[in-house]
Amino acid sequence: MNTRRYATSGELTARYSINVKTLYRWEKDEKLGFPKAVKLNGRNLYPLEAIETWERQRAARRTAA
Numbered sequence: 001m002n003t004r005r006y007a008t009s010g011e012l013t014a015r016y017s018i019n020v021k022t023l024y025r026w027e028k029d030e031k032l033g034f035p036k037a038v039k040l041n042g043r044n045l046y047p048l049e050a051i052e053t054w055e056r057q058r059a060a061r062r063t064a065a
Contacts, residue, residue, distance in 0.1 A: 006045035009037070033057070 013020055026034040035050035 005048040006038075006040070007048050007051055009044055009046070012046060012051070 007015070009020055009023055012018075013023055016023075018026075026032055027036060033054060035046055035054055037044035037046050039045075
């Protein structure tokens with residue numbers, strides 16, 4: 001059984017208080033390192049584990065600076 005969890009673009013735009021265009025810009029910005037979406041059943045979904053890892057890495061960089 002697949003226990004992976006995914007977030008939709010709508011969930012992420014609400015999570016970060018951004019619009020969908022910003023989300024897609026983040027995804028294309030290689031320096032930002034935002035996780036890429038995967039296509040499942042014709043929908044772009046973001047692996048939640050990768051999103052949470054990205055958030056921890058960003059938080060660690062802010063506290064280290």
